[in-house]
Amino acid sequence: MKKILVLLLLNTLVSFSQNKSGTVTYKSYPAVVNKVDSTKFDQEAYKLVSNMTKSREKLEFNLVYNTKYSKFNLIDKLETETNAGMDFAKNVFGNKEFYYDFTQRYFIRNNKGKLVKLNSTYEWNLTPESKDINGNLCYKATCDHKFMSRKGEVTRKVIAWFCPKIPVNSAPEDFNGLPGLVLELNTGMTVYVVKEIKFSDKEITINFPKGKVITEDENAKETKKNLSMFQK
Numbered sequence: 549m550k551k552i553l554v555l556l557l558l559n560t561l562v563s564f565s566q567n568k569s570g571t572v573t574y575k576s577y578p579a580v581v582n583k584v585d586s587t588k589f590d591q592e593a594y595k596l597v598s599n600m601t602k603s604r605e606k607l608e609f610n611l612v613y614n615t616k617y618s619k620f621n622l623i624d625k626l627e628t629e630t631n632a633g634m635d636f637a638k639n640v641f642g643n644k645e646f647y648y649d650f651t652q653r654y655f656i657r658n659n660k661g662k663l664v665k666l667n668s669t670y671e672w673n674l675t676p677e678s679k680d681i682n683g684n685l686c687y688k689a690t691c692d693h694k695f696m697s698r699k700g701e702v703t704r705k706v707i708a709w710f711c712p713k714i715p716v717n718s719a720p721e722d723f724n725g726l727p728g729l730v731l732e733l734n735t736g737m738t739v740y741v742v743k744e745i746k747f748s749d750k751e752i753t754i755n756f757p758k759g760k761v762i763t764e765d766e767n768a769k770e771t772k773k774n775l776s777m778f779q780k
Contacts, residue, residue: 704736
């Protein structure tokens with residue numbers, strides 16, 4: 549299976565070089581829906597959390613790529629009415645941008661101006677399981693995503709459905725590395741499902757972030773320090 553992955557990746561990279569640009573739009577919704585317990589909140593807080601949960605399902609994201617870079621970010625739609633729940637959902641679930649350098653093969657996560665270079669290397673397990681997504685034949689792949697939380701290291705199973713027919717080595721967030729565009733992704737927290745794909749023979753401009761970049765280890769130390777100060 550690993551040999552097949554390597555061959556498919558090589559084929560993907562060759563084919564990808566022939567595609568100049570594209571924009572992929574994803575719908576999103578929670579991977580696990582937990583009912584909000586009204587007894588744990590006062591009336592205003594309960595209303596805010598309930599609205600945030602409903603608003604989260606309205607969030608959409610764009611994955612834009614050209615021959616050098618890709619960018620994944622929230623589509624910031626203008627709301628016709630003031631919605632604190634939507635604002636909260638955007639800040640919690642859509643506050644990060646992910647940039648990928650196809651040549652150097654690394655990700656930069658931009659969290660409101662804070663740039664972090666990610667160690668995004670996943671060991672994907674390809675399976676023969678397939679399904680149709682918007683008329684595209686996709687295959688299932690899984691990997692383990694390990695990350696640090698307040699409770700220590702956490703491992704979540706990630707499920708991706710990729711389409712070899714669309715030779716773009718990209719996915720929502722930083723889950724690249726599959727031989728085809730990922731049309732559906734379940735991170736264990738969020739599910740992304742493709743809504744629309746637009747290809748372009750013109751080079752779409754992507755402004756790769758510049759400035760001070762820190763490592764994930766440095767970011768983890770900063771976060772731990774900030775949490776300890778907050779807990780005092």
